[in-house]
Every structure is written in C-alpha cells, then in structure tokens.
Amino acid sequence: MMPRSGVLQGFLDAIFGAFDDCVADARARASITQIVAALKVPHPERQDIGRRLPVCEGHLTNALSVGSDRPSLGLLLERFRALEPLLEWKTRPHFDETASDNFAIGHANTMIVGPGGLEDRRDIWLGVSLLAPQVRYPDHDHAPEETYLVMSDGEFLHGDSGWFSPGVGGTFYNPPGIRHAMRSGGKPLLAFWALLPDQTKR
Numbered sequence: 001m002m003p004r005s006g007v008l009q010g011f012l013d014a015i016f017g018a019f020d021d022c023v024a025d026a027r028a029r030a031s032i033t034q035i036v037a038a039l040k041v042p043h044p045e046r047q048d049i050g051r052r053l054p055v056c057e058g059h060l061t062n063a064l065s066v067g068s069d070r071p072s073l074g075l076l077l078e079r080f081r082a083l084e085p086l087l088e089w090k091t092r093p094h095f096d097e098t099a100s101d102n103f104a105i106g107h108a109n110t111m112i113v114g115p116g117g118l119e120d121r122r123d124i125w126l127g128v129s130l131l132a133p134q135v136r137y138p139d140h141d142h143a144p145e146e147t148y149l150v151m152s153d154g155e156f157l158h159g160d161s162g163w164f165s166p167g168v169g170g171t172f173y174n175p176p177g178i179r180h181a182m183r184s185g186g187k188p189l190l191a192f193w194a195l196l197p198d199q200t201k202r
C-alpha cells in the first residue's frame with residue numbers, strides 16, 4: 001500500500017486533533033474514534049483532480065481568514081489551506097425548494113476522503129461545505145451518522161432543533177437519517193463533516 005501524501009496526512013492529523021479537542025457528545029466521539037481507526041489504512045489518492053468553483057474565489061479566502069485562538073483550530077485552518085488546491089469542489093446535484101434561490105451558484109462541497117474524494121474510499125466520508133453569504137442549503141438526510149465541525153458563523157438545523165449557531169469550533173452530531181440543513185448570514189459558512197456509514201460499525 002502506498003503511503004499517504006504528507007499534505008493529506010498532515011491535514012488528517014490536524015482535523016482529528018481538532019475533533020478530539022472540540023467534540024463533547026459521546027455518540028460523536030465514538031463515531032470519530034471508529035473513523036480514525038479505519039483511516040489507519042490508507043487508500044489510493046487520486047491525482048490532478050484539483051478544481052475550484054466560482055463561489056470558492058473570494059468566499060473561501062474570507063472563510064479561511066476567520067482564524068482561531070484555539071491552537072487545534074488554527075492548525076486545522078493552516079493545514080486545510082495547504083490541502084485545498086488538491087481538492088475537487090463540486091455542487092450538490094439534487095436539491096428541492098427548501099434551498100434558497102441562489103443555492104446552485106452559492107455553494108460548493110468537496111469530499112476529502114470518501115467516495116469520489118481525493119482519497120477515494122467507501123468506508124468513510126470526510127469533507128467540507130462552503131456557502132456564500134445569505135445562502136440556505138436544502139434539507140437533506142442520509143443513513144450514515146455524521147459529526148460536524150463548524151469553522152465560521154452560520155446556522156444549522158437538525159430534527160426539531162430549530163436554527164442554532166455553533167460558532168467557530170462548534171460541533172454537533174446527526175444521528176442516522178435525521179433531517180438537517182444549514183444557512184449562512186452576512187458571512188460565508190464553512191463546515192467540515194465526518195460520516196460513518198453503517199457497514200463499518202461493529
């Protein structure tokens with residue numbers, strides 16, 4: 001098995017350090033622990049896939065300039081900046097009327113590790129979403145449980161929670177199948193997500 005590239009491994013070390021530092025929910029901690037264990041085995045890395053979308057220009061730089069006094073978050077932002085040129089940003093193919101009218105041109109997602117990602121594998125999904133200001137992501141749900149790590153202002157919704165603002169370094173856990181969404185206010189929204197599909201659970 002080829003070793004993982006230094007830039008990806010450095011990012012993974014930083015993001016799981018940040019999850020460890022910021023996640024309190026026991027279900028989320030258990031999920032992250034299983035993801036970290038699975039990631040000990042690298043899968044092949046796709047080459048030359050880096051692609052930005054127009055929404056990334058400007059908004060991504062803005063979102064990444066938020067900074068943090070928390071060392072684990074500062075390191076995460078630094079390592080993500082180094083990794084980002086290698087990533088393929090995409091739009092969500094399907095959405096409904098719960099999305100704002102500017103959703104299609106106002107968002108970008110990238111899979112870092114997972115199906116179609118930089119490290120292409122099916123047992124883990126780790127990625128990030130960017131929303132331009134004043135964009136609402138559509139309601140959606142999925143079978144894998146999910147832990148978010150939020151790196152900006154912005155509001156989130158899951159189940160019957162109503163909108164809440166985790167803030168920079170805020171985290172929350174989405175149980176399997178729960179309906180959820182996010183929306184930005186006057187600033188771009190940037191949030192990492194780590195999903196654990198069922199088949200990897202023991």
Ligand SMILES: [Fe+2]
Pocket residue numbers: 142146180193
């Ligand atoms: Fe999700």
